[in-house]
Amino acid sequence: MEFPVNGTAAPQDPQQGRRPAAARGDPLQRVTGYRGDRFEKHRAMRRLAFPLTRWIDVLLIPAFLTYALCAGWPWVADFWRRMIGFWSTALGGEISLQADSALLPGFGTVPYAHANAALPTPVQWLCGMVITLVLLFGTRWLTSGRALPLAYGLRLIGLIQASAQLYFYAWPASFPYDAGKSIASLTQASVLVIAITPWLYALIYNVLDFGFVRKLLLSAMAMAYLIVLIPLQYTLAASSLFHFSVLWYPMVFLLGSIFVQFGTLVALYAWAMSWKPRN
Secondary structure, three states: OOOOEOOEOOOOOOOHHHOOHHHHOOOOOOOEOOOOOEOOOOHHHOOOOOOOOHHHHHHHHHHHHHHHHHHHHHHHHHHHHHHHHHHHHHOOOOOEEEEEEOOOOOOOEEEEEEOOOOOOOHHHHHHHHHHHHHHHHHHHHHOOHHHHHHHHHHHHHHHHHHHHHHHHHHOHHHOOOOHHHHHHHHHHHHHHHHHHHHHHHHHHOOOOOOOHHHHHHHHHHHHHHHHHHHHHHHHHHHHHHHHHOHHHHHHHHHHOOHHHHHHHHHHHHHHHHOOOOOO
């Protein structure tokens, strides 16, 4: 503070009140706002508490479930054989039950639904083209409001099918894939998805503080869901290719196989993240 000289007050710096607190030597006040609200640290800047005991959740749960899958695979394969056999009979024998040696060691054989799908006839190609045009241009009335994501999804399906329409119009005889063997390969890949499911959740969910039981429950539920889904999914795919030809094979391969399974895993993960943490 400056005292007046000759009865007059010393001039004050007009910029002093507008200087930053650090420049004036005052302590920074960043914990409360101008209304007294407390500033919370953003979640991106928080550090995740990771005690050493949590390694049990990260390593023990997926290891146990992987061992359980390997030990219980004969029962899983028998369940798949029964399910595919039931639908083979119900559909009049248009699909058949077959099995190949598993790519994963120790898994024996992997049953799958087999169907002999032919190249598209001119009528099938024309029907596919009509559906493609509807998907691409008929969704213009869905581009407002909440229906916009649906319109984008349908157009994506239309673009994929448009490429298939072009291919089977220009080079139908050079299609290199067999529908039955392709379903077998997709089933083999899906077995791998089941096996890696607990390890995926170990990296993105078990590191959080949700408790041992809930972490075990999430991975077990996801694996059980896939075990039921996969034979039904590929039985439907084999039957669809049998009736509608390999014209729809790109759709099955890109959007109707592993994509569906990972979508299921993401949905279950989102649901589990809504559970209340222990702390």
